[in-house]
Amino acid sequence: MARTGPKRDLPVGEVRRYLEPGPIVLISSRLHDKTNIMTLGWHTIMAFSPSLVGLMISSGNHSFDLIRTSRECVINLPTTALTDEAIAVGNTSGIEIDKFAEFGLTAEEGEEVGAPMIGECHANFECRLYDDALVNRYNFFIFEVVKAHVAESPKHPKTLHYTGDGVFMVSGRVISRRSQFRPDMLG
Amino acid sequence: MARTGPKRDLPVGEVRRYLEPGPIVLISSRLHDKTNIMTLGWHTIMAFSPSLVGLMISSGNHSFDLIRTSRECVINLPTTALTDEAIAVGNTSGIEIDKFAEFGLTAEEGEEVGAPMIGECHANFECRLYDDALVNRYNFFIFEVVKAHVAESPKHPKTLHYTGDGVFMVSGRVISRRSQFRPDMLG
Numbered sequence: 001m002a003r004t005g006p007k008r009d010l011p012v013g014e015v016r017r018y019l020e021p022g023p024i025v026l027i028s029s030r031l032h033d034k035t036n037i038m039t040l041g042w043h044t045i046m047a048f049s050p051s052l053v054g055l056m057i058s059s060g061n062h063s064f065d066l067i068r069t070s071r072e073c074v075i076n077l078p079t080t081a082l083t084d085e086a087i088a089v090g091n092t093s094g095i096e097i098d099k100f101a102e103f104g105l106t107a108e109e110g111e112e113v114g115a116p117m118i119g120e121c122h123a124n125f126e127c128r129l130y131d132d133a134l135v136n137r138y139n140f141f142i143f144e145v146v147k148a149h150v151a152e153s154p155k156h157p158k159t160l161h162y163t164g165d166g167v168f169m170v171s172g173r174v175i176s177r178r179s180q181f182r183p184d185m186l187g
Numbered sequence: 188m189a190r191t192g193p194k195r196d197l198p199v200g201e202v203r204r205y206l207e208p209g210p211i212v213l214i215s216s217r218l219h220d221k222t223n224i225m226t227l228g229w230h231t232i233m234a235f236s237p238s239l240v241g242l243m244i245s246s247g248n249h250s251f252d253l254i255r256t257s258r259e260c261v262i263n264l265p266t267t268a269l270t271d272e273a274i275a276v277g278n279t280s281g282i283e284i285d286k287f288a289e290f291g292l293t294a295e296e297g298e299e300v301g302a303p304m305i306g307e308c309h310a311n312f313e314c315r316l317y318d319d320a321l322v323n324r325y326n327f328f329i330f331e332v333v334k335a336h337v338a339e340s341p342k343h344p345k346t347l348h349y350t351g352d353g354v355f356m357v358s359g360r361v362i363s364r365r366s367q368f369r370p371d372m373l374g
Contacts, residue, residue: 014351020228021348021356022209041207044231046243046325054241054327056233087367134321138233140241142325161208161348161358164201166368169208171348172359180274181353 001081003106003119004151010123012051012145018077018123019053020045021171023159024086026076027055028107029066030115035107037099037118038063039090041162043075051145052130059139062094071129072113073143076121080158080170085120112147122157123150188268190293190306191338197310199238199332205264205310206240207232208358210346211273213263214242215294216253217302222294224286224305225250226277228349230262238332239317246326249281258316259300260330263308267345267357272307299334309344310337 019025024041042056053075057064067073078086085103092099100107106119110126117124127143134140151157161169178186206212211228229243240262244251254260265273272290279286287294293306297313304311314330321327338344348356365373 017350017352020209021350022207042231042233044241044243045229046327052325054231056231083362083364084367087364091367091369091372131324133324137318137320138239138329140233156356158359163204163208163361164373165204166365166373167361167363169343169361170359172345172357174350174354174356175270176354177270177274178353180271180278182278185278186351186353 001085001104001120004122005153007124007149007151010148010150012148013048015051015053015125015145015148016045016048018150019043019075021159022161023077023171024162026078026086026089026118026121027057027063027067028074028076028116028118029063029070029072031066031070034066035098035100035116036063036066036094037089037105039086046142050130053127053143053145055141055143057139057141064139067141068135070114072115073127074110074113074115074117075125075127076118077123077157078160079122080160082120083160086160110147117149123148188272188291188307191309192340194336194338197335197337199335200235202238202240202312202332202335203232203235205337206230206262208346209348210264210358211349213265213273213276213305213308214244214250214254215261215263215303215305216250216257216259218253218257221253222285222287222303223250223253223281224276224292226273233329237317240314240330240332242328242330244326244328251326254328255322257301259302260314261297261300261302261304262312262314263305264310264344265347266309267347269307270347273347297334304336310335
């Protein structure tokens, strides 16, 4: 699997375009010299400005400690070209293996956070922990996206949406209904 | 638009099958003799048992007060057959109109909560407010699904996934990768 083509900066308030449809994402993290990756489907957009995203990161994951301590992560968007890697990441533990090396993924340096970006992913959203109020009770982290990078093509990448039980929905056709929206509801 | 065929009870711990892929949903509510519906794309599964779902309900919505006061709602899953209705619901205010009447939607009685279920939707998840800790700060409501109803067919309904700017992604093909999962990661 190759890295994507060139990426452009995306205004952080526009990450909803990629996350709101509900794809699985790969969360990468770093603490000192240790990195890890986890697969995650439980997330929601929470605000545009600041650009907030809520992530459920189970405390059973090795990534939980790396992220809670470093207070940073990168949300990486895999396409169907990375289906095998996304499943393998989700079915292994970073305690036992180096997932970047094991699955042939490229750790790229971010601009704003120490957590690595995954070069093969269509988009990389650098995040800083914004509010940990619900971490202890629910493992729910509220992150601010502080820098966003997206591949220039394709415009509508094929993403994976998990339904449980080993079954995924793959994103389908894209339809515009702009003409049915009030102008103040667009953007 | 007709009501769905017969619905069956779904174990509440299995609503992730419908919500985790990230579709837009219609949130129905009731306070005294007043009902309302809103369209919502900002949600996440938070736990299986109890069955918890987090919803971002902007305080600018008429539904916000109905839901905060009644502490109940129904999460209804529209398919592409309800595209026009879902958009219309999202672009109008319940202060001015009765959305059930205006858009030809059928209010059905739930079993556990007072909020009405939308008969034309593929699935209806009756919810009670479980934790309002982040309502004031973020408009983030944590609900428990207390009863779940789903249409018996189709098995994989075509759902709508919002990307912003009047553009939707429609759910595509379904692929099973069960054989690549560890047994304890399934279910």
